Amino acid sequence: MPYNVADAARDMDDLIVRKAHVFKEKQGIDVRIEHKVETIDPAGKTAGGRTSAGDPFQIPYDKLLIATGARAVFPELPGLDSPGVMALKDLEDGRRIKAFIRNQNVKKAVILGMGYIAFEMCEAFRARGIAVEMIKPRPVFIPWMNEQLSSIVKEEVEANQVKLHLGRPIERVERTGKGLRLHCPELQIDADMVLVAVGVRPNSELAENAGLALGPSRSIAVDTMLRTSDPDIYAAGDCADAFHLVTGQRTWIPLALRANRAGWAVADNVIEGKVELQGVAGTAVFKVFDLEVARTGLSVEEARKAGFEPAEVAIQSQSKGHKYPGTSVISVQLVGDKKSGRLLGAQMVGKEGAAHRINAPAVALHAKMSVAEFSQSDLAYAPPFGPSWDPLLTAANQLVKAV
Numbered sequence: 001m002p003y004n005v006a007d008a009a010r011d012m013d014d015l016i017v018r019k020a021h022v023f024k025e026k027q028g029i030d031v032r033i034e035h036k037v038e039t040i041d042p043a044g045k046t047a048g049g050r051t052s053a054g055d056p057f058q059i060p061y062d063k064l065l066i067a068t069g070a071r072a073v074f075p076e077l078p079g080l081d082s083p084g085v086m087a088l089k090d091l092e093d094g095r096r097i098k099a100f101i102r103n104q105n106v107k108k109a110v111i112l113g114m115g116y117i118a119f120e121m122c123e124a125f126r127a128r129g130i131a132v133e134m135i136k137p138r139p140v141f142i143p144w145m146n147e148q149l150s151s152i153v154k155e156e157v158e159a160n161q162v163k164l165h166l167g168r169p170i171e172r173v174e175r176t177g178k179g180l181r182l183h184c185p186e187l188q189i190d191a192d193m194v195l196v197a198v199g200v201r202p203n204s205e206l207a208e209n210a211g212l213a214l215g216p217s218r219s220i221a222v223d224t225m226l227r228t229s230d231p232d233i234y235a236a237g238d239c240a241d242a243f244h245l246v247t248g249q250r251t252w253i254p255l256a257l258r259a260n261r262a263g264w265a266v267a268d269n270v271i272e273g274k275v276e277l278q279g280v281a282g283t284a285v286f287k288v289f290d291l292e293v294a295r296t297g298l299s300v301e302e303a304r305k306a307g308f309e310p311a312e313v314a315i316q317s318q319s320k321g322h323k324y325p326g327t328s329v330i331s332v333q334l335v336g337d338k339k340s341g342r343l344l345g346a347q348m349v350g351k352e353g354a355a356h357r358i359n360a361p362a363v364a365l366h367a368k369m370s371v372a373e374f375s376q377s378d379l380a381y382a383p384p385f386g387p388s389w390d391p392l393l394t395a396a397n398q399l400v401k402a403v
Helices: 018-027 092-101 116-128 146-158 207-211 256-271 300-305 359-366 373-374 391-400
Strands: 037-041 046-051 056-060 064-066 071-072 108-112 131-135 161-167 173-174 180-184 186-191 195-196 200-202 233-235 284-288 291-297 310-316 328-338 343-348
Touching: 037 200, 037 207, 037 291, 064 256, 092 195, 116 131, 116 284, 146 291, 146 328, 146 343, 161 373, 173 233, 180 195, 195 207, 195 291, 207 233, 256 359, 291 359, 300 310, 300 328, 300 343, 310 391, 328 391, 343 391, 359 373, 373 391
Parallel strands: 064 233, 108 131, 108 195, 131 161
Antiparallel strands: 037 046, 046 056, 071 200, 173 180, 180 186, 284 291, 291 343, 310 328, 328 343
């Protein structure tokens, strides 16, 4: 959606993959739109609620899948219900944002938060010629990222004329005659619109009210076959938890691949098979202006909290072979466990090569490789794509000495 917002001429509905009538006409699926499920009765095996017209309904089930997703978090601050204060979580949010930019001739936006969506929307706004300021209460720019790599991202954002305000608690948003005013201690920011991008929370209330067990961050707890604490009820997508490949513990990391894969697994398990999912490593990548930012596995702090004894290295290398035209700097951080020698995580930042390189350590985490084993990986080499010693191997060779 952020990339759609960046293009004023593109319709948000271009992102619709399949409309409801296609499910009905081509697959024969009884799709009931404008039906809001309000209760689940596991004992009676029914789901019930009301239609948009207010008529009650009740549907029996043999097996049930809860795929209610997640919703944007809105801090409890005065004024966040003002016109022009928005979040981006679904297509209707996207439509509202694009219409507001167009109809209100937005010249300046303030973004609350500095996460994946915040950075993508920061770039989208700048592509539309909109001035941007970003603000967050915590003083650290990207808390999960190695400080050396985080500083590179910060420089890139500021180089694109984005003003950053770190460690600024937000008190309220005020509607003024000219737009909106954000109030912080010793700071006021005027803007035409405010984007709230401080995170999401799982839509798990239906499950909780039905007596199903919850996991981290109040997500719905599921086993490796996506079954909830009721064996006839499954949960998949951003409302459900997962097991972390590195720690073995339950975690909630709402990302697209896991959501899609979990939906397929539930379908297989309901219909015919026994599909178990390994879990997640938290592999993620985002683009911010000219940088690719990627991660997989645990940060140093996450590893420490999980009971590991972490060691890390951060190195800088080149995205292409020595003297090959157009090469740029690529930065790599690896985390390993001093006690076991196991690879625990990786982070990468660069103008090219980070987004796809992160898949190598992600696979290594699935295989539970040690740092030494990973350092011996036979990675591809050609000057247009990297140096003979891939940046990941350079970092791994350094980390071997510390674990």
